[in-house]
Amino acid sequence: MTEALKKIIRDVPDFPKKGILFKDITTLLKDAASFQKTVDLMSHRYVGKHIDVVVGIEARGFIVGAALAYKLGAGVILVRKPGKLPHKTHKASYKLEYGEDALEIHQDAITPGQKVLIADDVLATGGTVSAVINLIEKMGGQIVECAFLSEIEALGGRSKIKNHPVFSLIKF
Numbered sequence: 001m002t003e004a005l006k007k008i009i010r011d012v013p014d015f016p017k018k019g020i021l022f023k024d025i026t027t028l029l030k031d032a033a034s035f036q037k038t039v040d041l042m043s044h045r046y047v048g049k050h051i052d053v054v055v056g057i058e059a060r061g062f063i064v065g066a067a068l069a070y071k072l073g074a075g076v077i078l079v080r081k082p083g084k085l086p087h088k089t090h091k092a093s094y095k096l097e098y099g100e101d102a103l104e105i106h107q108d109a110i111t112p113g114q115k116v117l118i119a120d121d122v123l124a125t126g127g128t129v130s131a132v133i134n135l136i137e138k139m140g141g142q143i144v145e146c147a148f149l150s151e152i153e154a155l156g157g158r159s160k161i162k163n164h165p166v167f168s169l170i171k172f
C-alpha cells in the first residue's frame with residue numbers, strides 16, 4: 001500500500017553535501033492523493049490513543065505534525081532551531097556527523113502528564129529525535145510514539161531510541 005508513496009519521494013544525491021542521499025518529500029506533499037493517503041495512514045494508528053499534543057520538528061516535521069494533530073484533534077507544538085521561538089525556551093544540543101546543533105521548545109509548551117506524539121519526515125541517524133525526546137521527558141510529557149513519514153534503515157536511528165516506540169510509514 002505504501003509502495004506508490006515510496007516511489008513518489010525524490011532522491012537527491014549529494015544534498016546538502018557530497019555523499020548524502022537526500023529524501024525529498026516535496027514531490028509527495030504536492031500530490032494531493034499521496035499527501036492525503038500519507039496523513040490518513042499515519043493518523044489511523046493513533047485514533048483512540050488520546051494524544052494531547054503532536055510535536056513537530058523543524059521544518060518538514062511541522063507539516064507532518066500539524067496534519068496529524070488536526071486529524072487527531074490534538075494541539076501542535078513546534079521544536080525549532082535556536083533563536084526562532086519568541087518566548088522562554090528549553091534547549092537541547094546534539095551531535096551531527098560534523099559538529100553540533102541544537103533545538104528549542106517553549107518552556108510552557110507541555111504540561112506534565114500530557115500524551116505526546118513526536119513527528120518528523122525522515123528518521124536518519126536518530127540524533128535529532130533523541131534530543132527532542134530529552135526535552136519532552138524533562139518537561140514531564142508522556143511520549144506515546146515517535147512517528148516518521150520515512151526511515152533510512154541503514155543509518156540505524158531506531159536503535160538509538162531505546163525507551164519509546166518508533167513507527168515509520170515508509171522504509172528505505
Ligand code: AMP
Pocket residue numbers: 020021022023024057058059060120121122123124125126127128129152157
Ligand atoms: P537524524 O538526526 O540523522 O535522524 O536526521 C533527521 C533530521 O534530518 C530530520 O529532521 C530529517 O528531515 C533530516 N534528514 C537527515 N538525513 C536526511 C536525508 N537523507 N534526507 C532527508 N532528510 C534528512
